[in-house]
Amino acid sequence: MNIGKIPETILKRSVLNQIRHKRDEVLLGPLVGEDCSMVGLSSDEVLLMSTDPVTGGIDDFGLIAVNVSANNIAGSGGEPLGIMLSILLPVDTLEKELKKLMYDVEIICEQLNIDVLGGHTELSNAVNQPVITVTGIGKIKKEDIIKKSNVLPGQEIVMTKWAGIEGTSILAKEKEKDLLTKYSLSFIKNAQEMLKYISIVPEAKIAKGLGVSSMHDIRSGGIFAALWEIGAASKVGLEVDLNKILLKQETVEICEFFDLNPYMLTSSGSMLVITDKANYLVDQLKEAGIAAAVIGHIKEGNERVIINQGEKRYLEPPKLDEIYKLVCQST
Numbered sequence: 001m002n003i004g005k006i007p008e009t010i011l012k013r014s015v016l017n018q019i020r021h022k023r024d025e026v027l028l029g030p031l032v033g034e035d036c037s038m039v040g041l042s043s044d045e046v047l048l049m050s051t052d053p054v055t056g057g058i059d060d061f062g063l064i065a066v067n068v069s070a071n072n073i074a075g076s077g078g079e080p081l082g083i084m085l086s087i088l089l090p091v092d093t094l095e096k097e098l099k100k101l102m103y104d105v106e107i108i109c110e111q112l113n114i115d116v117l118g119g120h121t122e123l124s125n126a127v128n129q130p131v132i133t134v135t136g137i138g139k140i141k142k143e144d145i146i147k148k149s150n151v152l153p154g155q156e157i158v159m160t161k162w163a164g165i166e167g168t169s170i171l172a173k174e175k176e177k178d179l180l181t182k183y184s185l186s187f188i189k190n191a192q193e194m195l196k197y198i199s200i201v202p203e204a205k206i207a208k209g210l211g212v213s214s215m216h217d218i219r220s221g222g223i224f225a226a227l228w229e230i231g232a233a234s235k236v237g238l239e240v241d242l243n244k245i246l247l248k249q250e251t252v253e254i255c256e257f258f259d260l261n262p263y264m265l266t267s268s269g270s271m272l273v274i275t276d277k278a279n280y281l282v283d284q285l286k287e288a289g290i291a292a293a294v295i296g297h298i299k300e301g302n303e304r305v306i307i308n309q310g311e312k313r314y315l316e317p318p319k320l321d322e323i324y325k326l327v328c329q330s331t
Contacts, residue, residue: 007317008318012032016030027142032229033233036049036073036075036078036138045141046139048073048137048138050076050135052065052068052133060169060170062101062104063104064268065134066083066105066112067108069136070136070199072136074204074217075215075217075271076147077208081139083134083135084118084119084135084137085105086135087120112201146208146214148229151214151230151231152213152236152298153237153299155275155297156296156297157272157296159223159271159272159292160285160292161269161290162251163246163262163270164263165194165195165248165267166195167321167322168250168255169193170323171254171327172188172194174326179257183253183257191251194248198268200271202288203288203290206290207273207281210277210280211277212274214234215274216229216271217270218269219268221264221318221320222261222266223263223267223270224264224318225264225319226272227272229318231315236299237301238297238299238305239299239305239307240305242308244295244296258326260322260323
């Protein structure tokens with residue numbers, strides 16, 4: 001198997017198909033396209049849980065890890081409450097680096113009003129770069145649960161913010177010297193600062209309040225992967241206009257420089273929303289200062305296509321995220 005997210009066929013065959021036991025309290029377990037599990041707490045409330053690993057350097061490590069976990073909870077319509085952290089560090093890690101990591105984690109937790117509930121921290125010769133696994137915990141009323149599988153033909157697809165937010169920032173930081181051979185420092189700094197858009201919690205609250213069918217935060221594999229996962233979760237087709245997918249110029253330039261596909265670049269900070277009120281939702285998001293656009297619609301069948309100036313391209317199951325071609329960082 002190759003580095004990165006395992007292919008959907010292997011995930012089904014060797015992971016999901018092996019999981020058979022299920023308690024009555026478990027309302028939603030592991031499925032393709034679903035980011036959270038759900039456990040009933042009482043007659044009307046559900047506990048949401050989501051786990052994600054992030055690997056890489058110390059810079060922005062905590063910021064990315066906490067936001068990814070909170071985004072998963074928010075994307076299911078829930079309220080993030082807290083996180084559990086498992087931190088594995090190389091043996092040569094300095095204490096000041098660990099302190100910086102936890103400082104960043106706490107800053108983001110304070111901004112999102114969530115707590116660090118516990119975890120484990122260890123130095124190990126089994127890793128050559130930091131590995132942090134974040135388990136996010138949240139809650140939601142049963143009647144408010146939003147699943148990826150609630151999508152219906154005829155509904156429209158709304159995208160928030162821009163494709164490639166997270167990947168653009170990481171590349172601009174990790175490959176700054178290379179980029180300086182062509183671009184100005186101010187241009188590169190703008191790209192590096194795109195992580196300030198990484199939280200989808202604000203737009204998820206707005207979308208949930210308007211009553212939407214499904215939400216999905218865009219992450220590994222980029223918007224093409226997220227679109228496929230939406231279709232796979234509900235067993236529906238979709239059609240998307242490539243020219244309506246929002247992109248920052250920094251993302252376009254950096255992807256061209258490194259010959260990467262921006263639509264397959266990790267995109268934490270952007271979200272897909274499936275709704276009957278697409279134009280109204282876009283207006284509400286824009287009033288809140290959040291960029292958004294209607295990019296396509298859901299249709300019958302299993303045909304998932306991207307239209308680019310009249311030409312049709314069929315989506316495929318998610319492949320290796322473009323960032324792995326240049327940076328060994330799990331997002």
